[in-house]
Amino acid sequence: MKNGKFQAAVIGMGEGFRHIEAYKANPEFELVAICDVNMEYCEKRKAEYQLDGIKMYSDYRQVVADPDIDVVSICSPDFYHAEQAIALMGAGKHILCEKPMTLDLQEAADIAEAVRRTGQTFLVAHPTRYTPAFVLAKKMIARGDIGDIFMAETEYAHNYRGMDRAAKPNWRKDARRDPLLGGGCHAVDFLRWAVDDLIDESFAYGTKKGLADWPIDFDSYFCLYKFRKGTIGKVMCSIGLSAPYTMRSVFYGTKGTIVCDNTSSTMQLSSVPFYDSPWDATPFVTIPVEVNNHNIPSQIRLLADVVLRGATNTASVVEGARTVAACAAAIESAHTGKTVKVRNDF
Numbered sequence: 001m002k003n004g005k006f007q008a009a010v011i012g013m014g015e016g017f018r019h020i021e022a023y024k025a026n027p028e029f030e031l032v033a034i035c036d037v038n039m040e041y042c043e044k045r046k047a048e049y050q051l052d053g054i055k056m057y058s059d060y061r062q063v064v065a066d067p068d069i070d071v072v073s074i075c076s077p078d079f080y081h082a083e084q085a086i087a088l089m090g091a092g093k094h095i096l097c098e099k100p101m102t103l104d105l106q107e108a109a110d111i112a113e114a115v116r117r118t119g120q121t122f123l124v125a126h127p128t129r130y131t132p133a134f135v136l137a138k139k140m141i142a143r144g145d146i147g148d149i150f151m152a153e154t155e156y157a158h159n160y161r162g163m164d165r166a167a168k169p170n171w172r173k174d175a176r177r178d179p180l181l182g183g184g185c186h187a188v189d190f191l192r193w194a195v196d197d198l199i200d201e202s203f204a205y206g207t208k209k210g211l212a213d214w215p216i217d218f219d220s221y222f223c224l225y226k227f228r229k230g231t232i233g234k235v236m237c238s239i240g241l242s243a244p245y246t247m248r249s250v251f252y253g254t255k256g257t258i259v260c261d262n263t264s265s266t267m268q269l270s271s272v273p274f275y276d277s278p279w280d281a282t283p284f285v286t287i288p289v290e291v292n293n294h295n296i297p298s299q300i301r302l303l304a305d306v307v308l309r310g311a312t313n314t315a316s317v318v319e320g321a322r323t324v325a326a327c328a329a330a331i332e333s334a335h336t337g338k339t340v341k342v343r344n345d346f
């Protein structure tokens, strides 16, 4: 730290812009370096955000070697997260890593091992954990507003066709990036976080019609999850559908139901405890919520709280790894037609 501020760097100048904005706005951080294999993107962000005097690197190993850097946001394509995170933590940097933590179960275990070995703070940037409607849904479930939760469904409905038309190369169109892990991890992570229990096993079906020319096995999934305490979960993930982006999610409890979506400015609650009235007289009420899907400022605040003030890391490497494992189990099930156990020991 310098002058009481974390010296921060951002790797990857696409989504990385949100991290740049967050570091610039938080007085506990000073953004000192940006990195991208394509220096044109660094130059563009430098001009856009008036980052005078910023260090610009074209290789993440320059960030590893820079002794002045304390905190790094990893916003490179998914394939590089594990290699970069492990090397950066080995050099004493704290990490905020974009989702998915990694696309591979062994790499998830390797990152978890590196966190234990180095003692560095690692946060995985699963944004739904900071989405106002989803935060409120989790709070309502935890305090019993809908009784005991027994069924939960989340979704990741995101048409990826448009990404073929983007100016940058489309790294998502890659056989290594299964859509359930790459994008559907948002819905799987939200399901796990909201239900607040370990998943034992998964069964899933996959299909591919919408993105027939993509080098992936499935563009759409229905996944079932069995939680340890008996809740059953369902995740719909499709990157091949033709509809606007949504993450509609429903939580069913013994005394009520919550319906929420990160793209809606309202959510619905039907709750016996809330109304103190009989079950059949409990209508849905509409609750206004802020739409805020990429809350990086909250994530870097959490990072500072964990490192400086001993706060609990609610986005830890174990959380990231368990989400990777829950996705990997469903993907394996869709390929084998068998129920697959979910790994939780990271």
Ligand SMILES: NC(=O)c1ccc[n+]([C@@H]2O[C@H](COP(=O)([O-])OP(=O)(O)OC[C@H]3O[C@@H](n4cnc5c(N)ncnc54)[C@H](O)[C@@H]3O)[C@@H](O)[C@H]2O)c1
Pocket: 011, 012, 013, 014, 015, 016, 035, 036, 037, 038, 041, 060, 075, 076, 077, 078, 080, 098, 099, 100, 125, 127, 168, 169, 171, 182, 294
């Ligand atoms: N939290 C979210 O909702 C959200 C949204 C979008 C993307 N993401 C994640 O953020 C990451 C980046 O996605 P994106 O949409 O910004 O992609 P992008 O293609 O827009 O940007 C990625 C950038 O990384 C650079 N890059 C490529 N290889 C690199 C390497 N080895 N080292 C350093 N830089 C490298 C590219 O030149 C590019 O500028 C991915 O992991 C993605 O899954 C998260």
